[in-house]
Amino acid sequence: MKDLSGWGRYPRLSGPLGTARDMGPAATATATMPGVTARGLGRSYGDAAIGRDNTIDATGLNRMQSFDPQTGILAVEAGVPLADIIATFLPQGYFPCAVPGTRFVTVGGMIASDVHGKNQHIHGTFGDHVAWLMLALPDGRVMRCSPHEHADLFKATIGGMGLTGTILSAGFRLKQVETGWIRQTTHVARNLSEAVTLLSQTANATYTVAWIDVLARGASLGRSLILEGEHATADDLPWGDVKFPPSTNGRLAVPMDMPGWLLNGMTVRAFNELYYRTGARKAGQTTTVPWDSYFFPLDGIAHWNRIYGRRGFVQHQCVIPMAQAEGVVSDILERISSHGAGSFLAVLKRLAPGSGLMSFPMEGLTLALDMPFSDGLMPLLAEIDALVVAADGRLYLAKDATQSRDTFAAGYLNLDLFRQLRNDIGATGRMASKLSERLGL
Amino acid sequence: MTDPDGHSAPKGLLLVGGTSDIGRAVAATYAARGWTVTLAARDAEGAERNADDIRTRSGAHQVAVQHLDILDTGSFEGFLDGLDTLPDTVVCVVGMLGDQSRAQEDTDHATTVMRTNFEGPALLLEMVAARFAARGHGLIVGVSSVAGDRGRASNYVYGAAKAGFTAYLSGLRNRLGKTDVHVATVKPGFVRTSMTADMDLIGPLTAEPDAVADRIAALETRPSDVVYVLGIWRLIMFIIRAIPETIFKKLSL
Numbered sequence: 001m002k003d004l005s006g007w008g009r010y011p012r013l014s015g016p017l018g019t020a021r022d023m024g025p026a027a028t029a030t031a032t033m034p035g036v037t038a039r040g041l042g043r044s045y046g047d048a049a050i051g052r053d054n055t056i057d058a059t060g061l062n063r064m065q066s067f068d069p070q071t072g073i074l075a076v077e078a079g080v081p082l083a084d085i086i087a088t089f090l091p092q093g094y095f096p097c098a099v100p101g102t103r104f105v106t107v108g109g110m111i112a113s114d115v116h117g118k119n120q121h122i123h124g125t126f127g128d129h130v131a132w133l134m135l136a137l138p139d140g141r142v143m144r145c146s147p148h149e150h151a152d153l154f155k156a157t158i159g160g161m162g163l164t165g166t167i168l169s170a171g172f173r174l175k176q177v178e179t180g181w182i183r184q185t186t187h188v189a190r191n192l193s194e195a196v197t198l199l200s201q202t203a204n205a206t207y208t209v210a211w212i213d214v215l216a217r218g219a220s221l222g223r224s225l226i227l228e229g230e231h232a233t234a235d236d237l238p239w240g241d242v243k244f245p246p247s248t249n250g251r252l253a254v255p256m257d258m259p260g261w262l263l264n265g266m267t268v269r270a271f272n273e274l275y276y277r278t279g280a281r282k283a284g285q286t287t288t289v290p291w292d293s294y295f296f297p298l299d300g301i302a303h304w305n306r307i308y309g310r311r312g313f314v315q316h317q318c319v320i321p322m323a324q325a326e327g328v329v330s331d332i333l334e335r336i337s338s339h340g341a342g343s344f345l346a347v348l349k350r351l352a353p354g355s356g357l358m359s360f361p362m363e364g365l366t367l368a369l370d371m372p373f374s375d376g377l378m379p380l381l382a383e384i385d386a387l388v389v390a391a392d393g394r395l396y397l398a399k400d401a402t403q404s405r406d407t408f409a410a411g412y413l414n415l416d417l418f419r420q421l422r423n424d425i426g427a428t429g430r431m432a433s434k435l436s437e438r439l440g441l
Numbered sequence: 442m443t444d445p446d447g448h449s450a451p452k453g454l455l456l457v458g459g460t461s462d463i464g465r466a467v468a469a470t471y472a473a474r475g476w477t478v479t480l481a482a483r484d485a486e487g488a489e490r491n492a493d494d495i496r497t498r499s500g501a502h503q504v505a506v507q508h509l510d511i512l513d514t515g516s517f518e519g520f521l522d523g524l525d526t527l528p529d530t531v532v533c534v535v536g537m538l539g540d541q542s543r544a545q546e547d548t549d550h551a552t553t554v555m556r557t558n559f560e561g562p563a564l565l566l567e568m569v570a571a572r573f574a575a576r577g578h579g580l581i582v583g584v585s586s587v588a589g590d591r592g593r594a595s596n597y598v599y600g601a602a603k604a605g606f607t608a609y610l611s612g613l614r615n616r617l618g619k620t621d622v623h624v625a626t627v628k629p630g631f632v633r634t635s636m637t638a639d640m641d642l643i644g645p646l647t648a649e650p651d652a653v654a655d656r657i658a659a660l661e662t663r664p665s666d667v668v669y670v671l672g673i674w675r676l677i678m679f680i681i682r683a684i685p686e687t688i689f690k691k692l693s694l
Contacts, residue, residue, distance in 0.1 A: 021635055022490070060635075063490050064497035074497075088498050 004055055007305050008045035009312030010373045010401055013434060015050060021060040023077065023168040027136035029056050030166040030431075037162045037433040040079060040106030044113060045315040045370075046401030047434035048161055056166060058108055064088070065169065073131050075171040078108030085174075090291065091244045094174035095231075097129040103296050108167040113398035114159030114359040117295070118207035118229065120351055126172070127158035127355040133170040138430040142168065156421045159356030161397050163422060163431045163441060180244040181232035182207070182294040186282045192222025192333065196326050196365065199350050202228045207294075210348040211279070213272040214369055217337045222330060224348060225279035232288055245290045253302035260309035263372055268344060275345055308372045316381060317360075317368035317396040319351055324391040325365035332367060332384050339380050343369045357414045357421075360396040368399070378402065397435065408439045451503060453477045453526055457565065458534035459488035459506065462634035463584065465495075466650035467532055470658045472501045479524065481509035511535045511561035512553070517568055530580040531569045532657060533562045537599075538636050544598040551598050558602035563609040570613055570622060578621040580664070582657055583610045587628045587669070590678040593694050614666060625660050626667045629653045630674040646673060 002017040017039070020026035030036060035053030042049055049055070061079035072094065074085065083103040085096060100115040109115075114127040123129075132146035135157055143165075145154035157164045187202070189195035195210050202208040207229035216223045234243060298304050305313070320328045329348070336343065346369035354361035371377055385407045388395065394411025395403050409415055419441070422428045432441075454471045458464040459480030472478045472495045482488035485508045492504045509520050521527075539554035566581055573579030588596055589603030607626055614624035631637060631647040648670045656670050669675040681694065 019638060022487070063494035065493050067497050076497075084498075092500070 004039065004042070004050040005312070006045045006047060006049065006401065007043050008315050008370070008399075008401060009305060009308075010314055011047060011434075012312070013047060013050050015053070015055055017055045017057050019057040019060050023061060023134070023136075023142075026056060026058060026061060026166055026168055027140070027142050029054075030136040030138060031140035034430065035432040037431060037436075038078075038108060038112075038166045040109035041081060041104050043102055043105045043109065044398045046399065047438065048113070048398055048400070049109070050434040052432035052434060052437050058106065058166070061108075061168065067174075072174045072176070073171045074174055075169065076107055077169045078111075078167045079106050081106055082110065086291075087247070089174055090177070090180050093176055093178065093244075095177045095180075095291075096126070097123055097173055097175050098126040099295055100126075101296065102299055103292075104299065107170055107172070108162075111158055111167055111170060112160060112162045114354050114356045114361075115398070116351065116354070116361055118209040118227075118349065120349070120361055121203055121208070122206060122352075124352065125159075125354045125356075125359060125361060127359065129173040130158065131171040131173065133157060134168040135164065136166040136168055138165060138426045152421060153425070155355075156357045156418055159354060159359035159397075160418070161358065161435060162433065163436055164425065164427055165431060177231045178233045178243070179231065179237060180291045181237060181241070181288050182229045182291060183232045183236055183286055184289050184294060185228045185284070185286045186279055187226040187228065188280045188283045189222070189224040189226055191220060192224075192326060192330050195222055195224040195226065195348060198224075198226045199348070199365075202226060203350060206230050208350070211275070211345040212333075212348045212367075213276050214333055214336050214343045214346045215269045215272055215340070216276075217334075221337070222333055222348075223276060225276065229294060236288060238288070241288075245292075247292045248290065248300075252300055254304055254306040257306045257310045258308070260311060260372070263308060264340075272345055308370075311373040313370050313372045314377060314381065314401055315368065315370045315399040316384065316402075317366060317399045318384070318388045318393050319360065319362055319364045319366040319396075320388065320391050320393040321362065321364040328387050328391045328393070329365055329367050331387055335380065335383055336369070336371075339376065343371050346370075357418050358397070358412060360394065360398075362394070364393065366396075368396075400435070403439070405438075405440045451475055451477045452530070453479070453528040455479050455481060455524070455528040455531045455569075456534070457481045457509065457511070457531065457562070458536070458584075459491060460484050461534050461536070462636075462650045463629065463632060463653050464532075464534040465491045466654035467534065467657055468492075468504070469495045469498065470651075470654040471530075472496075472499045472504055474658070475501070477503040477505075479505045479507055479528065481507045481520070483508070483510045511565070512556055514561060514564050517565050521568055521572065527572055527576060527579075529578075530582065530661070531566065532582040532584070533566060534584040535562050536584065536586070536603075536636070538596070539599055541594075541596050541598060554598050555602045555605075558599060559605040559609070562606055566610070566613065570617060570624070573622040574617060574620060579623070580660060581610075581613070581622065581624045582627060582660060583625070584627045584629065584653075584657075585610065587630050587674050587678050590628075591681050591689075595694070623660075623664045625657075625665060627653070627657060627670065628668065628674065628678075629670045632670075646671065646677075 001014045033054040037051040038056045038058045039049040058079040061077035065075040098117045110126045114125045116125045205228040210224040210226045212224040351361040389410045456468045459482035480488040488506045537557040544551040585607045586603040588600035589607045610626045
């Protein structure tokens with residue numbers, strides 16, 4: 001029995017974990033094991049990568065297969081980490097079309113969660129750039145799926161949380177970049193309304209995201225720093241800078257669980273205040289920052305999830321359709337702020353529709369926050385979820401650990417189609433995770 | 442090795458054991474340094490998977506796969522003669538841990554463990570040594586094991602075969618000591634690989650395959666005779682060897 005908790009370490013779960021060292025054994029395990037799902041680097045926050053009965057460790061599927069510079073398509077086994085892809089191809093002038101907030105994720109995990117980045121409003125999710133994937137089905141077949149081959153299965157597997165089969169390998173596009181630097185411009189929003197306006201005004205930028213102070217109240221509710229980013233060209237670089245800086249991350253680590261009292265309303269409020277003021281001084285300025293600190297700021301601190309103490313934390317990410325977005329986000333922020341649930345800077349961002357049947361993104365605003373687990377947290381989350389449901393929004397499954405079946409069903413309108421497809425391929429009850437059990441899939 | 446235009450031809454590595462995790466890391470390290478790499482393995486398809494990975498990651502296309510069964514000693518001569526060019530370096534990482542208790546009862550299994558860890562690698566490297574000696578230079582790296590430093594109840598079939606291999610490499614090195622053919626014995630200690638996946642490894646005593654590969658590649662510029670990848674193992678095995686047999690036989694190690 002292995003500890004199989006997600007990155008949030010709530011809920012704490014364990015179970016048998018078998019390593020697949022090649023695609024054949026991974027396909028066999030998929031076809032023979034009951035209640036099974038694959039797991040990559042365990043960076044989903046809740047219970048998505050924990051099999052109901054069995055879990056396949058797919059990190060042994062870590063071979064790259066080929067790269068075609070003509071098309072930019074990289075073919076890899078599903079357990080290859082994003083970190084390896086960037087380390088290998090950024091120095092050659094290529095970067096993935098979409099990256100999540102950490103590079104310690106696998107390709108299979110990125111597809112199953114249909115991850116998005118700060119450019120999702122323009123360039124779509126990771127799934128939008130997948131050319132094909134090889135999927136091991138519960139009946140033993142291995143199918144090549146693409147927008148043209150078994151398109152239904154392809155669409156259901158992108159964002160399908162590993163519940164249509166085990167992704168063995170995939171081909172996806174990399175884009176060309178001149179440097180490994182990002183030109184970042186900081187804008188200051190004194191309240192939520194300004195933040196929403198600025199996110200719209202910066203919507204033509206390749207990357208745009210708001211770091212929001214979730215504990216600010218009253219007239220400052222929703223105050224944010226909006227960070228706009230573009231890939232720097234070679235001409236943008238100060239003379240003498242290396243075009244592709246190696247990763248500088250990895251020097252810091254949280255050595256052990258921090259005591260639970262460390263993150264209280266006061267310390268988090270102070271941190272957010274400091275961050276906001278420091279950022280506000282850079283208002284309107286453009287700086288050139290290396291890729292790793294721009295895309296993956298938290299990767300620089302190993303085991304950062306330990307900062308929330310032994311009880312772990314819950315990550316909550318919702319998306320609210322644009323029409324009602326500002327009002328609902330304001331309502332959510334008010335509740336969190338008055339509850340005082342310590343959350344470091346949260347993220348506010350505009351999203352466009354996702355590419356898969358069960359993808360999270362839709363046209364609207366997304367708010368992502370993490371909150372240390374406490375006794376009062378569940379009622380607060382239930383209140384927030386009710387607001388999300390009333391506004392026809394939904395929650396991100398890769399981060400979810402707490403939503404109810406009703407919240408889930410109300411948000412994912414293609415659920416019946418997904419269930420039907422799972423039935424058709426014999427996946428119902430066979431491809432099963434703790435998440436799918438909890439949500440009644 | 443300079444062609445008429447003055448370019449140095451890339452150096453060549455023959456990696457025997459092309460599907461092992463250590464072998465994969467060694468091959469990738471050499472390929473990244475511009476070497477031509479040939480992966481020899483019984484499971485050519487598995488070696489091809491590693492070759493694709495190395496080609497894609499390094500951008501190097503000089504990675505080839507050759508079929509070789511380390512138990513088929515009769516094929517060695519033809520295998521070596523069939524190579525396009527005699528490599529500059531041969532690294533043999535072939536190994537099979539086997540199952541000690543099974544090996545005690547099942548003679549066939551014990552034989553396979555012994556032949557895989559000792560007979561095959563020793564006979565192959567003997568033929569390589571002859572070719573290197575005739576040419577006048579070359580580096581032979583045999584990956585043996587700390588398990589060969591003293592026989593223990595928990596793995597003495599494997600350990601004895603590795604002890605034989607260690608002694609063989611020592612003799613080969615002694616024989617070629619006055620030539621430009623160098624023979625190195627590498628003892629990795631615990632390495633995080635599929636061979637050790639079911640063991641509870643002790644962190645400070647455990648090396649990653651990449652660390653083993655770096656130590657082996659370092660031999661190209663800084664030759665060494667017997668290499669313990671993690672220095673602590675030299676001390677541990679010194680102590681274990683120093684325990685008198687009368688005491689040692691009563692210990693469970």
